[in-house]
Amino acid sequence: MKQLKNRPGGFALAGMTLVLAACGGGSDNRAAAPEIRVLSTRADFVTGGDALVEIALPANVPTNDVKVSVGNRDVSSNFAVRADGRFTGLVTDLANGANTITASSPSIHTSSLTVTNSPAGGPVFSGPQIQPWVCATPAPQAESGTTPSTNGSGLSTAAKDAQCNITAEVKYFYKTTTAGCAAVLPDPTTGSAPANSCFKPYDPSAAAPADLATTTTDTGVKVPYIVRRERGTLNRGIYDIAVLADPAKPWTATAPQNTWNGKVLYQFGSSTGQPRKQFRPQGNWATDLALARGVMVAQNSLSDSQYNSNRVLMAETVMMMKEKIQKSYGLIKFTTGIGCSGGSINQLTASSIMPGLLDGVIPSCTFPDSETTTMEVQDCVLLVELYQKPEWQTLMQNAGYTQAQINAKKAAINGHVDQTACHAWNNLFGNNSKPGNFFARTVTDNVTGAITQATTPSNNCGLPASVVYDPATNPSGPRCGALDSAVAVWGKTADGKFARDTRDNVGVQYGLKAFTTGAITAEEFVTLNERIGGFTRDSVLTGGARTAADAEALDIAYKAGIVTNGKQLAKTAIIDLRGWDDSLIVPLPTGAAGSAAGLTGIHHVWRSFSLRDRLDKAVGNHDNHALWRFGRFGFVPTAAVTADAFVTMDKWLTNIKADTRTTATIQQKVASGKPAEATDFCYLSSDAAQATKVTDKAACDADPFLKPSASPRQVAGGPLSEDVLKCQLKPLNAADYAPQTLTAAQLSRLQAVFPSGVCDFAKPGVGQQDAVSPLNFASGPGGQPFAAAPVSVAQ
Structure with missing residues (x-):
């Protein structure tokens, strides 16, 4: 048996170099064995019993006589040549544990790939799940004696098992043309939309509403502004996935609708906590900034810091969410993280624990880690x-x-x-x-x-x-x-x-x-x-x-990378949005709220410089880090700043993905793909319009609402x-x-x-070392490095 070449990039979720492994003697005229690739995740990180798989066949090999099996079960009918020219299919009903996928044909040598499947309720590598864990219920329930209260799931059925798995549901919403509407969740409690919501329930069986807006995605597709919102459970958290869609058309991973551009905006919730309960996600998927452009919005309550302080579990959940998207909706071009405070912790820690999980991050109210x-x-x-x-x-x-x-x-x-x-x-x-x-x-x-x-x-x-x-x-x-x-x-x-x-x-x-x-x-x-x-x-x-x-x-x-490591972070594009929140009593500049009302006093300017210092010490530069400072309106970036960062990050990640150099590291691609717009600047607090970008660091540092303090x-x-x-x-x-x-x-x-x-702070800290993450905690605390990603084997 000959093992095929391992995929580049270690833990990348899709793509391997095709190697044709010759087998047999000189009289064997069969073509080399195909490479079997799991596209939706690593072959040993599969969850939920299904995986999007590609059979990379040698040239001129007909597909109609290729047999694909899982064990003794024939799944060939799941496979076909798709619009992108690839021979792919969704393999379903995988058993928990090891499964062998085999591809064979009279004209090729046989190959097999071992796929390891874990339950949709987890875990994969985060170790035994914490107990007790209280499942959400269709309607919230009050505490009674020793029976804890429950949260409303926003789903119509109860959990099916102890892992709090609840049947997923799809609802449609549309963007209204009504002026002055509010970008609020259409289902905060009851599942119905507030009267002034920009997004209202959409009934696919009824006539189109008179106030239905249209939008044009960044790929030039003009469509009615209808959003498909899927809500379900994954890894014991509740997730939301929202994307532009046509309810009258089918959608599969092998035939996505053109309303989605392949990009994902992953929202990370703020704060920090560790309740033993299942929650709905904290964020607002009704994000016009992303949805209108054709970007999918995703979130899971276990990647919301307020509901989960286990950063390894958080990273695992993000990985499972990306797998869910890729095997249900299609392959992801790139994923951008966004979030404030605890949301910044999770973006940066996920990038340290598992580089490549997020291609770019837009942290605000930044903390490097928990x-x-x-x-x-x-x-x-x-x-x-x-x-x-x-x-x-x-x-x-x-x-x-x-x-x-x-x-x-x-x-x-x-x-x-x-x-x-x-x-x-x-x-x-x-x-x-x-x-x-x-x-x-x-x-x-x-x-x-x-x-x-x-x-x-x-x-x-x-x-x-x-x-x-x-x-x-x-x-x-x-x-x-x-x-x-x-x-x-x-x-x-x-x-x-x-x-x-x-x-x-x-x-x-x-x-x-x-x-x-x-x-x-x-x-x-x-x-x-x-x-x-x-x-x-x-x-x-x-x-x-x-x-x-x-x-x-x-x-x-x-x-494990839980203390964020500069060498790991250098592999991710970062636009750091830094506002001012250094005091509870110092008033903001006149005309900007006029006081410290709304400030929390904990999101200090120096934290962004701390993050940068980690990069400088680890790799000698901070080429992957752009720092945008503003102080006039406190610590939450304005809609204009957020939009600017979103568009700039999109350009940055597009440049990175277009860089096909095989000799360049991801760190080098991140640095060379950085657009001119991703440079350091500030808006001085004296700038009432917040319209003039100042690139003079000394001028920015002299502003009392922009300069860093200490700890x-x-x-x-x-x-x-x-x-x-x-x-x-x-x-x-x-x-x-x-x-x-x-x-x-x-x-x-x-x-x-x-x-x-x-x-003696001239020396490294006790135990301080470079991260070797991700680590596998399935066999116990402390974790062990993963072996190389499984690849198919020619027989």
């Missing part, structure tokens, strides 16, 4: 609590500082514009790691930082309080922290009680630069580090002891890349604090805080 964002969240929780401790407040009072002076010291320690950014992190996500029921502690005064504790408990699972983990009364209950939701990836500690943890602040000298620059005194610096403390495994404040990460978790975070870890000496989860240590040295000095007693106290030494 693990290093958690680092700032946890630091802020510790700091806002520290500032309310008696030791700190006594220092402030004895020194006679005004509140403004106190807040200036907080800002210097935090690295932020002012004290409120840490307030925002504490209030919005400070409890995200809590494994059980908790009483939220919220900063209720942005001037003093005063904290109020809730009287009603909450939990991150969204389950009844009596059900979830409690260290005393229910130690075996489901744990609800972010790391717990991905325990299949991280694994557990040796005692089997806790998910391994990436959080760490051992050796971190909080306020280091604030001290050396004179913003805080020696006594304030020492007291700060004495009293800041850390967290227990249950995310309870320790008061003194620092938090220590698990070495295994650090290794996984980097190796608590950067003030502690950490790098701009903010990718060191746990630092290596060095001995404490009094000379490192120059020009400031510490007394012998203060040095002794610091030695007690840092008995093993302080952070």
